[in-house]
Amino acid sequence: MNAPLPAVAIRHVPQACIDALAARFGAQFSQAMAVREQHGRDESAFTHVPPPAGVVFAHSTADVADAVGVAAQYHVPVIPFGVGSSLEGHLLAVQGGISIDVSRMNQVLRIDEDDLTVTVQPGVTRHAVNAAVKDCGLFFPIDPGADASIGGMCATRASGTNAVRYGTMRENVLALEVVTASGEVIRTGTRAKKSSAGYDLTRLMVGSEGTLGVITEVTLKLYPLPEAVSAAVCSFPNIEAAVRTTIQIIQMGVPIARCEFLDGKTVAMVNKHAKLNLREEAMLLMEFHGSPAGVQEQAAIVQEIATDLGGQAFEWSSTPEERTKLWTARHNAYFAAVQSRPGCRAISTDTCVPISKLADCLLASVEEADATDLPYFLLGHVGDGNFHFGYLIDPDSESDRATAELLNHKLVTRALALGGTCTGEHGVGLHKMDFLRTEAGDGAVGMMRAIKVALDPHNIMNPGKIFSS
Amino acid sequence: MNAPLPAVAIRHVPQACIDALAARFGAQFSQAMAVREQHGRDESAFTHVPPPAGVVFAHSTADVADAVGVAAQYHVPVIPFGVGSSLEGHLLAVQGGISIDVSRMNQVLRIDEDDLTVTVQPGVTRHAVNAAVKDCGLFFPIDPGADASIGGMCATRASGTNAVRYGTMRENVLALEVVTASGEVIRTGTRAKKSSAGYDLTRLMVGSEGTLGVITEVTLKLYPLPEAVSAAVCSFPNIEAAVRTTIQIIQMGVPIARCEFLDGKTVAMVNKHAKLNLREEAMLLMEFHGSPAGVQEQAAIVQEIATDLGGQAFEWSSTPEERTKLWTARHNAYFAAVQSRPGCRAISTDTCVPISKLADCLLASVEEADATDLPYFLLGHVGDGNFHFGYLIDPDSESDRATAELLNHKLVTRALALGGTCTGEHGVGLHKMDFLRTEAGDGAVGMMRAIKVALDPHNIMNPGKIFSS
Numbered sequence: 001m002n003a004p005l006p007a008v009a010i011r012h013v014p015q016a017c018i019d020a021l022a023a024r025f026g027a028q029f030s031q032a033m034a035v036r037e038q039h040g041r042d043e044s045a046f047t048h049v050p051p052p053a054g055v056v057f058a059h060s061t062a063d064v065a066d067a068v069g070v071a072a073q074y075h076v077p078v079i080p081f082g083v084g085s086s087l088e089g090h091l092l093a094v095q096g097g098i099s100i101d102v103s104r105m106n107q108v109l110r111i112d113e114d115d116l117t118v119t120v121q122p123g124v125t126r127h128a129v130n131a132a133v134k135d136c137g138l139f140f141p142i143d144p145g146a147d148a149s150i151g152g153m154c155a156t157r158a159s160g161t162n163a164v165r166y167g168t169m170r171e172n173v174l175a176l177e178v179v180t181a182s183g184e185v186i187r188t189g190t191r192a193k194k195s196s197a198g199y200d201l202t203r204l205m206v207g208s209e210g211t212l213g214v215i216t217e218v219t220l221k222l223y224p225l226p227e228a229v230s231a232a233v234c235s236f237p238n239i240e241a242a243v244r245t246t247i248q249i250i251q252m253g254v255p256i257a258r259c260e261f262l263d264g265k266t267v268a269m270v271n272k273h274a275k276l277n278l279r280e281e282a283m284l285l286m287e288f289h290g291s292p293a294g295v296q297e298q299a300a301i302v303q304e305i306a307t308d309l310g311g312q313a314f315e316w317s318s319t320p321e322e323r324t325k326l327w328t329a330r331h332n333a334y335f336a337a338v339q340s341r342p343g344c345r346a347i348s349t350d351t352c353v354p355i356s357k358l359a360d361c362l363l364a365s366v367e368e369a370d371a372t373d374l375p376y377f378l379l380g381h382v383g384d385g386n387f388h389f390g391y392l393i394d395p396d397s398e399s400d401r402a403t404a405e406l407l408n409h410k411l412v413t414r415a416l417a418l419g420g421t422c423t424g425e426h427g428v429g430l431h432k433m434d435f436l437r438t439e440a441g442d443g444a445v446g447m448m449r450a451i452k453v454a455l456d457p458h459n460i461m462n463p464g465k466i467f468s469s
Numbered sequence: 470m471n472a473p474l475p476a477v478a479i480r481h482v483p484q485a486c487i488d489a490l491a492a493r494f495g496a497q498f499s500q501a502m503a504v505r506e507q508h509g510r511d512e513s514a515f516t517h518v519p520p521p522a523g524v525v526f527a528h529s530t531a532d533v534a535d536a537v538g539v540a541a542q543y544h545v546p547v548i549p550f551g552v553g554s555s556l557e558g559h560l561l562a563v564q565g566g567i568s569i570d571v572s573r574m575n576q577v578l579r580i581d582e583d584d585l586t587v588t589v590q591p592g593v594t595r596h597a598v599n600a601a602v603k604d605c606g607l608f609f610p611i612d613p614g615a616d617a618s619i620g621g622m623c624a625t626r627a628s629g630t631n632a633v634r635y636g637t638m639r640e641n642v643l644a645l646e647v648v649t650a651s652g653e654v655i656r657t658g659t660r661a662k663k664s665s666a667g668y669d670l671t672r673l674m675v676g677s678e679g680t681l682g683v684i685t686e687v688t689l690k691l692y693p694l695p696e697a698v699s700a701a702v703c704s705f706p707n708i709e710a711a712v713r714t715t716i717q718i719i720q721m722g723v724p725i726a727r728c729e730f731l732d733g734k735t736v737a738m739v740n741k742h743a744k745l746n747l748r749e750e751a752m753l754l755m756e757f758h759g760s761p762a763g764v765q766e767q768a769a770i771v772q773e774i775a776t777d778l779g780g781q782a783f784e785w786s787s788t789p790e791e792r793t794k795l796w797t798a799r800h801n802a803y804f805a806a807v808q809s810r811p812g813c814r815a816i817s818t819d820t821c822v823p824i825s826k827l828a829d830c831l832l833a834s835v836e837e838a839d840a841t842d843l844p845y846f847l848l849g850h851v852g853d854g855n856f857h858f859g860y861l862i863d864p865d866s867e868s869d870r871a872t873a874e875l876l877n878h879k880l881v882t883r884a885l886a887l888g889g890t891c892t893g894e895h896g897v898g899l900h901k902m903d904f905l906r907t908e909a910g911d912g913a914v915g916m917m918r919a920i921k922v923a924l925d926p927h928n929i930m931n932p933g934k935i936f937s938s
Contacts, residue, residue, distance in 0.1 A: 114720060114825035157665040168663050170672070171640055186912035192821040193853050194637050195890035196626040196676055198897055198905050198935055199917045203639070203672035207665055224722035251583060253693035294763055352661040356583035384662045421664035428667055436667050443655035447924065448668040454923035455916065466667055 008464055010096035013053040017074040024066055028057045039099035042086040045345040052093040057101045061216040067100050069183030075458045080210045082149025087348050088429025090209055094464040102151055108132040117191050119219045122151025138222040141166035145331045151215045156427040157207030164383030165257045173206050177217035181456040209427050210462035212455050226289035231317040234306045235279040241309045242282040243359045246382045248305045250355045254298050258287035259383030266377040273336030274329035285330055337377035337390055344392040347404040351415035352386035352424030361418055365411045374403045386424035433468040477933055479565035482522040486543035493535055497526045508568035511555040514814040521562040526570045530685040536569050538652030544927045549679045551618025556817050557898025559678055563933040571620055577601040586660050588688045591620025607691040610635035614800045620684045625896040626676030633852030634726045642675050646686035650925040678896050679931035681924050695758035700786040703775045704748040710778045711751040712828045715851045717774045719824045723767050727756035728852030735846040742805030743798035754799055806846035806859055813861040816873040820884035821855035821893030830887055834880045843872045855893035902937040
């Protein structure tokens with residue numbers, strides 16, 4: 001898919017810049033085409049963008065600072081790279097430049113068990129964080145599905161299944177170390193739980209998609225592992241019943257830890273992929289955290305709401321094995337869906353609306369999608385009002401792509417009219433620049449742009465993302 | 470107290486600017502000395518600053534935009550004013566200019582009961598928000614003590630007693646309308662619970678202390694009123710036992726709604742002021758929210774921790790009347806303390822440290838304070854690691870002031886060394902500029918300053934705050 005890419009020239013990377021990087025980084029700098037190509041793509045449906053001119057494999061903050069310093073000298077773009085799981089084209093070298101791969105910066109630097117914080121390098125993945133802190137009886141809840149890098153999760157303001165209870169990266173990053181556009185190393189925030197000390201640079205960097213700096217260290221909040229965890233699956237006669245159940249759960253203030261929706265077709269894809277036999281109907285997949293009594297109390301309230309709305313087959317999974325199987329299947333829904341149509345790519349929507357508007361937004365968009373022949377999956381973090389259609393397009397079909405874009409456009413327009421956002425957790429990247437302008441208005445986008453220009457005057461930090469040219 | 474004020478010239482407000490404001494605003498613009506003086510002070514210990522040249526009483530966003538527009542034309546400073554409860558000199562016209570009083574912008578614009586959100590004008594106070602949403606079974610938890618304006622609470626990133634469970638203004642503001650330095654009206658955020666749509670301008674404005682724009686509309690998160698609420702008071706043989714109890718409560722993940730500490734001397738001041746007979750020992754004042762069973766469960770865990778650490782007289786207040794009496798006494802502790810030394814002013818500290826460092830930080834600072842003759846109060850939102858010494862100085866005593874400043878300096882130095890912040894909730898204002906540089910570093914403060922310059926090139930938005938000249 002190459003049509004919606006803004007037509008901006010690839011900037012030339014001078015040989016002197018390449019030479020300087022090679023001299024400084026030796027074997028940590030690669031221009032091998034396979035390496036460049038691997039760093040020039042992500043999980044988005046964008047293709048046909050030339051790869052970056054080279055890749056620096058950073059081992060330390062000093063490496064990142066030096067790489068950015070060299071790039072700054074030559075006004076060459078730099079694109080931070082973690083594990084490559086972006087869905088919005090964040091990693092594509094649309095204006096050329098150098099990829100800075102931080103995946104080798106994978107050290108857990110410090111666990112402050114008594115403060116419920118952990119400090120990591122940006123290449124540490126969320127599974128690695130959890131493996132490191134598990135023995136302390138702690139966990140890091142943010143779960144975007146993919147085993148993404150913490151740096152990347154900061155950059156996109158990621159969230160996922162647990163956000164309904166624990167918040168997003170916005171709420172769970174305490175402090176950062178960042179290499180700025182000039183190659184300077186700064187720190188934002190402290191390990192204190194709250195602060196009123198000046199502008200909130202941490203929150204400015206979280207969600208900035210690599211356009212304001214390269215994140216080189218992250219301090220995260222942790223949570224005590226809940227004493228009791230219980231998961232439940234509930235099937236519904238139709239989508240509306242599942243969605244209305246969700247709305248009531250949230251409005252009643254039940255502190256549900258996960259509240260995930262899948263439509264019947266998506267359940268069927270998951271069944272086939274994970275060899276499960278879930279009822280192929282609209283479904284809520286839920287998890288409750290707390291004391292044993294608290295979990296029972298929450299679940300009883302939810303079961304009552306669900307039953308009132310026609311929910312059936314409220315089934316429990318209390319063993320860790322059962323739960324893991326269920327959540328693994330949920331996390332693999334994307335792959336299950338993509339495999340259901342060989343050769344396809346998914347164009348994923350990411351709207352998020354106020355909870356009371358969820359049914360209106362979702363049901364109308366299902367109707368629109370069903371009126372086309374395009375296959376899709378549909379699932380969502382509905383407890384937050386966030387859901388994803390994944391339109392499964394043949395990447396060579398102009399017609400498929402046009403249909404998907406039209407459906408997405410209608411969905412976003414509807415979500416914005418209902419007081420929502422075009423992107424709940426994936427970011428703007430290459431794909432939602434126009435939606436951002438519609439959502440935020442020229443004034444707010446102008447303010448964002450003024451900040452970008454002030455902090456990155458030569459536009460070298462992941463240029464071509466968030467802002468259209 | 471005038472010594473620590475940076476020596477910056479008061480800017481001249483041209484007669485043409487005054488005339489333009491008078492023409493546009495008529496009776497909504499005042500130059501009466503009493504009005505100016507009322508708008509040229511706050512609850513800080515700073516005095517001897519000349520008042521603003523005039524006060525615009527804004528009734529609408531258009532009024533604010535026009536007032537800022539006129540000020541921008543003449544490069545005249547503007548200082549937003551809510552109820553005047555700042556503790557850090559935010560409202561003082563240290564570089565002259567015009568005060569924009571938003572207290573008449575006091576409309577609750579929209580209650581979205583089904584989405585647990587409310588949209589208000591900036592002059593609405595937190596009590597007024599709660600009065601407006603109570604009949605919907607909802608409440609707004611952020612409670613800085615004073616009945617502050619919501620606009621002011623945004624500007625200082627306020628928090629207070631409930632933040633240990635519900636977060637601060639950082640976590641509870643969903644969207645803003647802001648008048649920028651050029652007089653343009655922009656919107657940040659939406660009513661969706663989460664978003665990855667570009668830079669987080671909402672979080673940038675929250676805590677910006679009026680230096681980036683004037684907040685003219687605020688959308689807040691609300692919470693269902695808890696089914697059960699229970700408050701408890703527990704006395705301890707010494708400060709350390711109270712603090713260690715707090716640390717364990719937080720480390721165990723008890724979702725306590727309020728966890729406030731007062732030392733014995735402060736309890737005595739409160740007793741005298743509120744005619745109570747609380748034990749005049751170190752004390753925790755706690756509140757639990759949840760289901761009846763959940764509240765009992767939390768309280769039982771806390772009682773066990775407290776008892777293990779020597780806590781005595783664990784007393785319950787389950788009726789709303791008893792609870793109100795207790796929290797009113799807590800909220801009046803500041804006034805109780807100031808009245809305990811007639812004619813005094815309080816210099817309040819505001820450090821916040823990682824929870825495991827709370828005992829180290831607090832106990833050493835008590836020892837330092839006790840080694841002087843200066844009277845003080847001591848209380849805090851200890852569940853967040855945040856506490857306040859209030860040094861009760863004779864405003865005419867150079868010696869008192871010097872002692873207070875020295876104690877504060879030692880305390881902040883200690884808190885920063887322990888990974889904390891110089892201000893948990895009051896803001897930088899006039900008083901903590903140097904601390905901010907020490908805490909954040911020149912790199913981060915330089916980034917803040919670059920943003921300030923980009924968004925307010927003529928430095929008219931509450932100049933002289935946050936940044937030293």
